[in-house]
Amino acid sequence: MPKLSSSAAKVRAALAARGFSFEIRELDQSTRTAVEAAAAVGCDVAQIAKSIVFRGAASGRAVLVVASGVNRVDETAVGALLGEALGKADAGFVRRETGFVIGGVPPVGHDRPVVTFIDADLLVFEEIWAAAGTPFAVFRLDPGALADLTGGTVAEIALRRR
Numbered sequence: 828m829p830k831l832s833s834s835a836a837k838v839r840a841a842l843a844a845r846g847f848s849f850e851i852r853e854l855d856q857s858t859r860t861a862v863e864a865a866a867a868v869g870c871d872v873a874q875i876a877k878s879i880v881f882r883g884a885a886s887g888r889a890v891l892v893v894a895s896g897v898n899r900v901d902e903t904a905v906g907a908l909l910g911e912a913l914g915k916a917d918a919g920f921v922r923r924e925t926g927f928v929i930g931g932v933p934p935v936g937h938d939r940p941v942v943t944f945i946d947a948d949l950l951v952f953e954e955i956w957a958a959a960g961t962p963f964a965v966f967r968l969d970p971g972a973l974a975d976l977t978g979g980t981v982a983e984i985a986l987r988r989r
Contacts, residue, residue, distance in 0.1 A: 832960070832961055834964070835959050835961055835964040836960075837960055838851060838935065838959045838960040838964070838966070839959075841933075841935040841936030842935060842976070845975075847968075847972065849967060849968050850967070851964055851965070852964065852966065852967075853959075854867050854868075854965070855963070856963070857930075860930070862896070864877075864965055868965060868967070870954075870956060872896040872897050873895050873896055873897040873898075873952070874895075874952050874954065874955050875896030875955070875956050876893050876934065876949055876955045876956065876957040876970070877896050877958075878891055878932040878957070878958055879891070879892045879893075879900060880916045880920070880929075880932060880941070881913040881914065881915070881916055882920060883913065883914070883942075884906075884912040884913060885911045885912070888941075889924035889925065889941040890905070890913060890941065891925075891937075891941045891942070891943045891977075892943075892945075892946070892984065893944070893946060893949070893977070894948075895946050895949050895985065898946055898948055898986070899985065899986040900984055900985070900986065901984050901985060901986040904984050904986075905944055905984050908944060908984075909942065909944075924937065924938065924939050924941065925937040925939070925941065928961070928962065930958070931958050931959075931962045931963075931964065933957060933959050933960050934957050934977045936960065944979055944981075944982055944984055945973050945974060945977065945979045945980065945981045946981075946982075946984050947982060947983050947985075948985050949973065950970050950971065951970075952970055953969075954969060955968060955973070957973075
């Protein structure tokens with residue numbers, strides 16, 4: 828196995844602890860945004876499983892939304908599923924709650940438990956790509972494994988323009 832940065836190695840360990848052995852790729856180019864990640868791995872932007880961390884407005888708990896790279900999250904829909912409104916999470920909150928920096932937050936391996944919601948639109952693909960702990964690391968996975976991997980709830984959470 829290639830030597831990984833400490834954050835990517837933390838993700839690899841979290842994957843292994845859940846019985847998964849997805850290969851983590853650390854790249855020279857940034858994967859911080861969905862567009863950058865798609866360009867780096869040669870896939871469609873929609874195949875990027877972007878991780879967005881919110882803060883429960885009442886509880887203050889971390890809420891992770893794993894969404895298709897082309898979708899905007901419907902915060903009202905996620906709040907309804909959660910049972911409380913969502914608030915913004917700043918970089919310090921994200922780092923404190925997950926142990927990772929914005930642009931590299933993976934779907935697993937967080938320092939503290941996070942409530943997770945998964946964009947149902949990701950399930951239409953044969954493969955998707957997720958952050959692996961740094962803004963330069965990703966891993967490819969079968970989207971059907973995402974709920975098992977994260978313990979997350981799959982839901983229709985993409986904002987639809989009417």
